[in-house]
Structures are given as structure tokens and as C-alpha cells.
Amino acid sequence: MKHTEMIKFRTDRKLLLAWALICLAPMALIAQQEEVRVVKPYTPTLSGAQKIELLPSLNEDIDFEVPEIDYTLSPKRYESQFRVEPIRAARMVKMPLERLYKSQLTLGFGNYLTPLAELNINQLRSRDGTLGLSLKHHSMNGKVGLENGLKVPAGFNENQAEIFGSRFLRNSVFEYSVGASYDSYVHYGIDPSLDSALNKGDAIHPYFTGQAGIGLHSMHADSFHFNYDGALEYYYFTHDFNQTEHGAKVEFDFDKALNVVDIAGDLGGKFFGRSPDWDTAIGNQVHFWINPSLSKGSSQWRFTAGVNTHYVIANDILTFKFYPRGSFQFNMVKQVIVPYFGVDGYLESYGARHIVEDNPYVVPGLTVKPADHKLIGYFGLKGRFSDAIAYNLKASYSIIDDAFFYVNDSSNVLLNQFLVEYDDVTLGTLHGELTIRPSDSWKFFLQANYYSYLTMVSLDRPWNKPKVDIRLQARYNMGDKILIDAGIYAIGTRYYENFDPLSEETLPLTVDANLGLEYRYSKLLSFWARFNNLAAQRYYLYNNYPSYRFRVMLGFTYAL
Numbered sequence: 364m365k366h367t368e369m370i371k372f373r374t375d376r377k378l379l380l381a382w383a384l385i386c387l388a389p390m391a392l393i394a395q396q397e398e399v400r401v402v403k404p405y406t407p408t409l410s411g412a413q414k415i416e417l418l419p420s421l422n423e424d425i426d427f428e429v430p431e432i433d434y435t436l437s438p439k440r441y442e443s444q445f446r447v448e449p450i451r452a453a454r455m456v457k458m459p460l461e462r463l464y465k466s467q468l469t470l471g472f473g474n475y476l477t478p479l480a481e482l483n484i485n486q487l488r489s490r491d492g493t494l495g496l497s498l499k500h501h502s503m504n505g506k507v508g509l510e511n512g513l514k515v516p517a518g519f520n521e522n523q524a525e526i527f528g529s530r531f532l533r534n535s536v537f538e539y540s541v542g543a544s545y546d547s548y549v550h551y552g553i554d555p556s557l558d559s560a561l562n563k564g565d566a567i568h569p570y571f572t573g574q575a576g577i578g579l580h581s582m583h584a585d586s587f588h589f590n591y592d593g594a595l596e597y598y599y600f601t602h603d604f605n606q607t608e609h610g611a612k613v614e615f616d617f618d619k620a621l622n623v624v625d626i627a628g629d630l631g632g633k634f635f636g637r638s639p640d641w642d643t644a645i646g647n648q649v650h651f652w653i654n655p656s657l658s659k660g661s662s663q664w665r666f667t668a669g670v671n672t673h674y675v676i677a678n679d680i681l682t683f684k685f686y687p688r689g690s691f692q693f694n695m696v697k698q699v700i701v702p703y704f705g706v707d708g709y710l711e712s713y714g715a716r717h718i719v720e721d722n723p724y725v726v727p728g729l730t731v732k733p734a735d736h737k738l739i740g741y742f743g744l745k746g747r748f749s750d751a752i753a754y755n756l757k758a759s760y761s762i763i764d765d766a767f768f769y770v771n772d773s774s775n776v777l778l779n780q781f782l783v784e785y786d787d788v789t790l791g792t793l794h795g796e797l798t799i800r801p802s803d804s805w806k807f808f809l810q811a812n813y814y815s816y817l818t819m820v821s822l823d824r825p826w827n828k829p830k831v832d833i834r835l836q837a838r839y840n841m842g843d844k845i846l847i848d849a850g851i852y853a854i855g856t857r858y859y860e861n862f863d864p865l866s867e868e869t870l871p872l873t874v875d876a877n878l879g880l881e882y883r884y885s886k887l888l889s890f891w892a893r894f895n896n897l898a899a900q901r902y903y904l905y906n907n908y909p910s911y912r913f914r915v916m917l918g919f920t921y922a923l
Contacts, residue, residue: 463487464887464922471891471918475505475518475911479918486528494528497542507909508901510555516563517551517911519723534588538578546570548723552907554778561777568727570719574598586620600716606728608715609636627669629654635714637730645730649676650712656688664693673710675733684710684735696746704742710735724905726772726780735764743794755796763788768826770860771906778907784860786822791815808836824858824868827905831855848879859906873902887922 465487471479478500485495503518525542547569553561578594593615601607611634618627632651639646656669671686686708694701712733718725743757767783793813800806811833816825833853840846854873861868876898881891892915896902899913 460488462886466923467920468923469918469920471893471916473893473914473916475503475914477501477503477505477914477916479916490531492528492530492537495526497523497525497527499523503911505911507551507911509551509553509560509907509909511558513558513560515551515553515560516566517549519549520547522546534583535579535581538580539576541575543571543573546572546723550724550779552724552779552905552909554776554907557777561779566779568723569603570600571604572598572600572716586618586625589617589619591615591617598716600714602715602719602727606641606715607638610634610714610716623659625658625660627656627658633712633714635712635730637715641728642730645732646678648712648733650674650710650733652710654688662694663697664691666691667705671707671709675710675712686737699746699748700744701746702742702744705740707739707741708736722769722781722905724779724781724908725769726782729782731767731783732765732785734766736761737764738762751800751802753798755794757792757794759792759794761790761792763790766790768822768828769905770826781905784822784826787820788825789817791817804840806836806838808834810834824860826860827857827870829855829857844883846879846881846883848881850877851875852877854902870903870906874898874900875902889920890918891920892917 463485466482466484469479469481473479480498480500482498483495484497486493500522502520504516505518506514507517508514521544523542523544525540527540527542528538530537530539547567549563550566550568551561553559574597576594576596578592580592581588581590583590594613596612598610599607600610612631614629614631616627616629618625630651630653632649634650635645635648637645637647650673652671652673654669654671656667658665658667660666667688667690669688671684671688673684673686675682675684688705688707690703690705690707692701692703710733713731715728715730718729718731739759739761741757741759743755745753745755745757747753764787765785766788767785769781770784771778772780772782792815795809795811797809798807811831813831814825814828815830816828819825831853832855833851835851837849838847852873852875856872857870858868859870875896878894878897879891880893881889883889895914896910896912901909901912903909
């Protein structure tokens, strides 16, 4: 009994001791808490370990036999479940052709009594050829104020009629035309120092032209065929049916690409027949030329070399002219920067008809000697930055003999007609073009030229030749419904031969701003308006010839 109690006491004592330890342990842990401050981040390090340098080796020789494997493949066809189903054939539909109309009539009228009438009649689509008729009348009948304060009748009257057509052959097209024109111009620019004016009937000079021509050109799709273009033209030109000129021109151009080089040529001739009764200065002329050339190139460069040979027969004297011709261009940056340079030369002959078309105020029956462009050297840059922007910059140097310049006829006291004077000159020219087409609706075109006559032998100035001319054109097409066409033309100062030492001998800068509007009511009918010389400036065409001021014309176009 006593022994049992002793054992129980010991057991209770142990439990009590354990309970005390459990209760006092947290208090001991709380008493041991201290504040620890970290001076720098903990950086663990490893003590250097001794590496075992044991490299692999191939010293062991193991002999083994490669087993021989013999096998065969037994092909077996796999039966697929693929079934071929027919596809319905695509149906080809022809592109719709735009409807054509047989004729178009244009009528308009403007201030200064300015009527306009045009009629064009054309054959519809045909596999055999084309046939058409064109009629036109345009005239101005108002008065112009001169520097002396007088208002004199001015203007012009132009009438044209032409029948033209073509015939489609197997690999070529045959073209033909026949027509006539009757034009008259008023020589109203009398000397402003005279206090008088001409009657309109005394100042009118009529010109009649009858012409016909045929042509034949190839229609091959590539340059490896023999491509050609030939034409024969004849005209009858007369002033008041008294002074008559017969003119003829024949041309034949060809080119063909060979394996090594490309060959090309330009052959032709002109004939001017005039009566000795009125043309005692130049007489009949025969001018023909042969200009062969060779070229070689690739997508990166192109080189051309040739000669221009010209022959002129005048007054039973044969004159031969020879000019070297060559050009080279290459891609510095493909299609973006394309430098080019070259040399050229030619002989240019003129008929009386050409002179009147260039200056309608010349003395009737004026004939001009051929101009000899002895040497033309040029270089430039061209290219396009994108499909919307293209440019061309060019500088040239020319040596020209017998260049002609218009001067007032001093033998006529009215000074209202022009003759020509000749000189041998060297001419430097700067030319620039810029085309911007940001979209199909907009198009901008800028062209500028600068002329510098470096040397002149006999004349003091290049009479009636500008130093600068600039042309700016902008066009806008709003859904093929509204069309706007605006332009600015500028001609720099020009010298004229002065017979009065007290007056100014230069014509001032000329700026002519124009605007055209068209509203297409339908495919058949459209209305239009044209505004010329918006600034109402009185600029001069030639010396003593002031222009009309602000002009407007309204009209419509109807397709029949």
C-alpha cells in the first residue's frame, strides 16, 4: 500500500514538472527577443570545392559485331474514300463597253462678241476602221484700247473643217485626212505716237489653207518586230489668194531591237514652193535628212549614238550639214534619280505657213531662212519619287546660226507688222518640270524655262524673246461630275527694237490667270464657263499689240 502511494506520488510530480515547463517556456522566449539591425545585405559565400579532374577517354577497345538485318517491304494499296466531284465551269462575262455617241456639239458665247461653235461627228466602234468629221468656228470681234487712248477693232476669225479616218490592217493602221481652214487676223497694233486708227477692213489679213495627208504605222506589241511610222502631207497656203506657197512633208521613222543592239532611224524631207513674183529672198527650198542611230541598254542604263545629216537645196545650191548625236542615262537611284546627258544638232526650216501660225502679225508673204542648230549639249536629272510625283530638270547650251527675231517693220509708218532679223547666238537654257498627282481627282503641273543669250554677234538684244516663262496648271475632277481647270501663265520681260530713243524698249512682265468650270448634267449634256485674264491686266502679245482684258465665255456641250 505504501509502495503504491510512492509510485503515484512520483508520477504526479513528473506531470506537475512537465506542466510547469510548458507554462514557463513562452515567457522565456519573450524574454529572449532582441532588436537586430542589418548593416549590409546578406551575401552568402561558398568555400572553394576541390574538383575531381576526370576526363573521358577512348582507350577501351570494345569488340562487337554489327548484326545483319534482312527485311522486305510488301506494298499494299490503300483504298481511300476520296471522291472526285465536278466543279461548275466559270462563266466568262464581257466587260461592259462605254457607250459611244456619233456626234458632239459645243456652243458658246463670250464678251467682246466672241462666238464659239464646234461639231464633231465620228463613226461608232468598228473592226474595220474609223471615220470622222470636225467643224469649228471661233472668233473675237471687240475693240482694244491702245496706249494713245484710241479704241480700235481687234480680234481674229478662225474656221476649220476636216475629214479624217483610219483603216485597220493586219499588223498596221492606215490613216488619212483632208481639210481646209480660213483664218483672218486684224493688224491693229499701230504706233501709239500716231493719233489715228485703221479701219477694220484695211487691217484684216485673211489666210486660206487646204491640206491632205496619209500615214501608215505598225501595230506590233513588242520592239523585236520592225516598227515603223510613215506619213506624207501636202498643203496649199495663200494670203488673200495672191501669195501662194505649196508645202509637202514626208517622214519615215523606224526601230527594231536586235540581240546585241537596237537600231533606229529618222528619214524625211520638206519642200516649199513659192512664186518668185513675191518671194525674192529665199525662193524654193528642198530639205531632207537621214538620221540613223544605235542604242544599247538595260533596266539600269541606256546609251544611244548616231548622226544627223541634213541637206538643203535653195537657189540651186546644195548645202550639207552633219551633227553628232549621243545620249546616256543611268539609274543612280532606280526610277528616283536618273541622271542623263548628251549632244545633238539639227537644221530647222520654216514655211510661210509656220511663220504666220507663230506670229499672225508678220508682213504677209514673209519667208525665213533655215536655222542651223550647230551644237546642243545638255545634262539633267529626272525621275519619280512615287506614282504621284515626277520631275525633270535640264540644263542645255546651244550654238545657233541664223536664229531669227521679230522686229517691227520700220518701212511701214504704222509699225503694225513684223519682219525678222538674223543673228548667230549662243543660248543657255534651264528647264524644269514637276507633275503631282496625289489622286485620280487632282493633278498639278508646273513648267518653267529660263533663257540666257550668252553671246550675240550683230543684234543688241534678243528682240521679243522672254527671259523667263512659267506655266502652272491645276485640274480637279469631282466624281466625273464637276471639273475645274485653273492655270497661270507668266512671260518675263522682253526687249523690242526701239525706233524712239525716248521711250522704254522693254515689254513688262505678263501674268495671265485663267479658270475653267464644267458641270456634267448627264452623259449627254454639260455646261461650262471659261474665264481668261482674271486680273484684267493689259499685257502685250508683241510690241504695240495690247491684249483684251477680262474675258468670259459661257456655253454647253451636247452629245447626239
